Amino acid sequence: MAKKQVKKKQETPASFKTFIKWFWRVFVGGIASVILLFLLASWGALGKMPSFEFLENPQTNLASQVISADGKTLGKYYLKDNRTPVDYKDLPKDLVNALIATEDARFHDHSGIDVRGTVRAFAFLGSKGGASTISQQLARQLFVGEGSKNLPERLIQKIKEWVIATRLERQYTKEEIIAMYFNIYDFGNNADGIRSAARIYFGKEPQELQIEESAMLVGMFKNSSLFNPRRRPERVKTRRNVVLAQMYKYDYITKEVKDSLQKLPLTIDYNPESHNEGIGTYFREHLKGFLKKWTAENPKENGEKYDIYLDGLKIYTTIDSRMQEYAEEAMEEHMKKLQAEFYHQNTKKRNKNAPFAKDVEQSTIDFVMNKAIENSERWKIMKKEGKTEKEILASFDKKTPMTVFSWKGKNNRIDTIMTPRDSILYSKFFLRASFMSLEPQSGQVKAWVGGFNYRNFKYDMVKQGKRQIGSTFKPFVYATAIDQLHLSPCDSMPNGPFCIETGKYGLQEPWCPKNSDGKYEGMRTLKGALANSVNTVTARLMDKVGPANVRSLAQRLGVESEIEEVPSIALGTPDISLYEMLGAYGTFANKGVYVKPVIVTRIEDKNGTILYEFVPETKDVLSEEVAYTVVNLMEGVTQSGSGRRLRHKGANKWNKMYDEIITGYPYEFKNPIAGKTGTTQNNSDGWFIGMVPNLISGAWVGGEDRQIRFARTKYGQGASMALPIWALFMKKCYADKSLSVSDGRFEKPEEEMTINIDCSKTTSTTEENNGKDPDEDKLEGIDF
Incomplete structure (x- = not known):
């Protein structure tokens, strides 16, 4: 009998069950692992994680902004993150x-x-x-x-x-x-x-x-x-x-x-956007000094100092970005022309000492050059490296690739090969300049140009640099005389030779100043004497009031530089900064009230919290009548004196060539302008300070060293070197109607004047200078 076949029950293979079991284990374990991984990460087990507070306020480095009075960003302070x-x-x-x-x-x-x-x-x-x-x-x-x-x-x-x-x-x-x-x-x-x-x-x-x-x-x-x-x-x-x-x-x-x-x-x-570029480079560098002092004196609540490079401060300044731009443009336009003429007159064929003047001795040139070498970055770096003086000096005579300043180069820079010694001499060929503008009523500085290229010439000639001030110091002498002696601009004084004798004011020998035009005759009104920069009349006034009183007035007008109590200060021998001079002149335009120049109105932190607001510093120095009289005197400078080229509509063919090369004629200003030119000995420094009722501006031009200068006063006087910068700047300001620069008259005192300023009835055969700039020795043809 056949065996009965029994059908086996189908069963799920054990391997498949195992697979399903492990699948879910891996799946659940994987999810659990991911969750655990995320939890470990959130707990910081995989490395430090930001805290809740840090997430709320991420710590990023924020550059501090320098903001102009008209709301523009002039620049920023940052180390790495701008x-x-x-x-x-x-x-x-x-x-x-x-x-x-x-x-x-x-x-x-x-x-x-x-x-x-x-x-x-x-x-x-x-x-x-x-x-x-x-x-x-x-x-x-x-x-x-x-x-x-x-x-x-x-x-x-x-x-x-x-x-x-x-x-x-x-x-x-x-x-x-x-x-x-x-x-x-x-x-x-x-x-x-x-x-x-x-x-x-x-x-x-x-x-x-x-x-x-x-x-x-x-x-x-x-x-x-x-x-x-x-x-x-x-x-x-x-x-x-x-x-x-x-x-x-x-x-x-x-x-x-x-x-x-x-x-x-x-x-x-x-x-x-770098510290070397943009507008207001010299101003931004000067502002650092202000901020350094402020941060030291005003710490945070936790005692830490504010860091202008990391804390994202907003520094609101008085600078007007439009005026700042016009000032820089004006300087560049003029200095290009002036520099071309200076170089033309000082080629090696004409002057073997170039850029130093022909009459400078070789020993002086060597001294100046050696001093420049020792002050150079190359010298300092090699000295730190332990190099001997002989090794360092030898390196200055080895040719090396470098980038130097040039008015003709792209971005004013060219690549060349020369020795470091020659590069120092090359840089000295360039005349230096500065310009500043401020509002006399508030003391707010509107433009600050310490030079024409901060990347290559970092020394700020607005406040850091001080040079002999020349005839721009004379208004201080006249102001002292008017204040103390109640003199009138119409009063006359002899224009003859004058000496202050030995012993007076501690003099070791007589002081006998000379007039630049060599003329000593007749009488001069004070207005005519200041307009034409007559030295003998200024010396007579100095003798009447004394150097101590003039020095005292200058100090009360905000001049902090050293001024000796000697008669020669009348002709501008002290070294004073452009910054100090504009603050002082502002007192005359501001009815006798000195307002300390201001560059910052407020400072805010990154959240807008106000940390600083300026408080004006003022003091009464002169009566309103005396201040207005001095302004009236200085108006004569632009009416019939060294500044009257501001009024010219043009010139003859011969002068036109000179005008086009140097000055930028014609200016054709018709509005009231008070001002003063200044030219120092041997034409080393040229100055011009000009005022309208709501704006005072000044310019200085000269070589890096006093031995670098124009040979002729025609080119080296303040009316040629500095005045054109002022004129070009003002033309740009007047063209910009949004600035509202005044073209009206200076405001007379409300009370009746006790000083006579109407000199229309005063007669003098020597008041006019027959078209000759009073600071000039003689007019010479242009040497092409």
């Missing part, structure tokens, strides 16, 4: 749209991590795009840092990035995250953050950016080094067009707009 934060409301809509379309299309739909993008990135190993959200990228920029090449480390960094991104999403709104991302990114070329980038690459504020400009900057987020518009413009243009295509893809712009913008060339307006 960053100034911008609020979301100040970001243009197209800029935000470009970022979202390019970097994180689902930005408004996720909470820090784009799950769909992450899965896609894992599935295709990143070949179809990454998965980093804007929040993740911000977390990396703020807290995580650049990705490591080591795979385990990179994985840990990514986990920390995810954790921080979710925290940021809980802590901040989407708008705040967008703003933070724009503010933190380094766009290269010192453009840290969107505001610096907009200003540096386009010369604009962020809200002024066009769509194509916004697209270019957003394109740089991919890699600002790789997509640098200055080095790789074609690559940047291609990337910009990708961004525009993304904006079209996500319906932020139309196809027509995309097509038209993609055809545009890549155009940038590069405006580098």
